[in-house]
Amino acid sequence: MKKYLAFGLTLETSLNFTGVLQESTAETDVFITEGLLPQRANRPTRVQRRGVRARIGIPSSGILLTWEGISRFHVADGTHITYQNEGADEGTLRLFLLSEVIGILLYQRGLFLLHGSAVQVGDEAAVFLGVPGAGKSTTAAAFGKAGHTVLTDDLVAIQLIDSNPFVVPAFSQYKIWKNTIDGLAFDESTLEPSFEGATKFLVSQPLATFPRNPVPLRSITLLYPQNSRRKSEPIRPLLAPVELLKHFPLPIQLLNGPYLQTHFQHALTIARTATIDQLKRPDGFNALRHFVQTF
Structure with a gap:
């Protein structure tokens, strides 16, 4: 068993995350173990990975998340993840663990x-939200290409410390699309294909310099396509709860009263300390580069 750091938590697991996650010597926060999961998740979700729709179950013991034919996961108490492999390779297991599964644990x-x-x-963090295709990952990649650190490209975790919001760094890799590689002039020969699909590639940032501590949140920007009617x-701060709820990253079955x-x-x-704006995304890669330079 080895220990790794992701989302500010020390994960103890026999899975190999070397080169993907920073190693940790801190006390274990989360145990990831393999085991049998006889209970079934039977409620369909909107979450899809590799073309397979996830199913969720919420027994009293925790939360089940299943991708049939790939793997089952059980998350309990924010401290334990159990997985039952149904034929996935280790890279695919890592992908699923570091997406919605760890999202449920953070929830x-x-x-x-x-x-x-x-x-x-x-010294501050900027968050970009948007519907699929709005350009949030491409915007983050443009900041990465300009020398800034991409804290996460999929799941944003915000921690309130003394009523001030901080973004928790996820891990050093982020995904980009093939057209982003071409448009932002990434060197494709240095990139690895993503386990998520052939049209996505992984950018690896240096593990040694990737932030370990939460970063103060400066702004949240909701991106919209150029043809959107949104201005x-x-x-307004009072509208922030409703607008941000639209970007909840996990199955909607978890949106309960509490x-x-x-x-x-x-x-x-x-909303009291970070600016929240809506913005039509920059039109084209040159405009995006200018946006990054003047941000």
């Missing part, structure tokens, strides 16, 4: 979660 630990990307600019303008109450309270707290 159990009370973090504020968003489906988006986050980058570090100076580029600030979002979580919704906490979400609204935390969203209002975040």
Whole structure:
């Protein structure tokens, strides 16, 4: 068993995350073990990975998340993940563990979660949200190409510390599309194919310099396509809870009463210190590069 760091947590597991996650010597926060999971998750979700729709179950013992023919996962108490492999290779297991599965664990630990990307600019973090195709991952990649750190490209975890919001760094790899590689002039020969599909590639940032501590949140930007009727303008703080709820990254079955109450309270707290805007995405890669330079 080895220990690794992801989302500010020390994970203890026999799976090999060397080169993907930083190693950790801290006390274990999360145990990841293989085992039999006889209970079945039978409620379909909107979550898809590798073309397979996930199913969820919520027994009293925790939360089940299953991709049939790939793997089953059981998450309990924000401290334990058990998986039953149904034929997946280790790279695929890592992909699923570091996406919705660890998202459910962070949900159990009370973090504020968003489906988006986050980058570090100076000493602060900027978060980009949007519907699929709005450009959040490409925007994060443009910041990465310009020398900034991409904190996460999929699952954003925000922690409130003394009522101030901080983005928790996920891990050093992020995914980009083939057209982004061409448009931003990445060197494709240095990239690995993503286990998520042939049209996505992995960018590996240096493990030694990837942030280990939460980064103060500066802004949240909701990106919209150029043809959207939305105007580029600030979002009023009172509207923040509803607007941010649209970008909940996990199965909607988890949006229960207690979580919704906490979400609204935390969203209002975040809106008091971080700017929240909506923006039509930059039109083309040259405009995107200019956006990054002037951000």
